[in-house]
Amino acid sequence: WMSLRYTMDLHARNLSELIAVVHRAETDVQTAMELVQNGHAPTVRDEFNAQLDQRLHNAVASALTLIDHMRRVVAGYEGSEFSSEFRRRNDAIKLDPRAEFIRGLRNYVTHYSGAVPYSHSVSFGQESFQARVLINAKALLHWSGWSANARAFLANPGEGVDLGELVRWYRDETLSLGAWLFAQFDGLHGGEVESANRLVDDFNRYLTGETSDP
Secondary structure (H helix, E strand, O other): OHHHHHHHHHHHHHHHHHHHHHHHHHHOHHHHHHHHOOOOOOHHHHHHHHHHHHHHHHHHHHHHHHHHHHHHHHHOOOOOHHHHHHHHHHHHHHOOHHHHHHHHHHHHHHHOOOOOOEEEEEEEOOOOEEEEEEEOHHHHOOOOOOOHHHHHHHHOOOOOEEHHHHHHHHHHHHHHHHHHHHHOHHHHHHHHHHHHHHHHHHHHHHHOOOOOOO
16 A cells, blocks of 8 residues: 555646646746747747656556556455545546556557647637647557557547646546545554454553553
């Protein structure tokens, strides 16, 4: 359980770092304009995309590590209501085409291309602007390794896969599952923890002379 908590924290940090980079493009006009300009060398865009690649690699790798750790922990309770409920909640995420795409993306960057094909979209209103970081779905479809659901997801992305929208959805789903998982610990081991705490209290009283019975 402690190892799983560490993995969950690492995954949350990786997602937060990725979202922070995307958020900069979505909210900072100067950054957004640099990402779509074609009047001078794309130095800012190249560095931004390199940072995206780094954070995205970390996020999708830690996502699969987290899934593996969760399965190992839950495997120790096979046949219990806890195990069945975890499987139901996990399947609701796992079978979503967006989650299948994220799992496939890890294999894409590991086995096919380390660089993800990004594009950037900026539009202006009278007093506002909207910017998005997109993944070029058509370019991704050149790879044959996508599952049927992931391929269907990529076939209907509009301008492209909105990375900010996708990652925020995945963050909410996985961290919600993790929060539920850890909330079950007391119900599964509350009695054991309480007994251990009583032994510690008894030993501390013995050390301080409150009792002569160790």
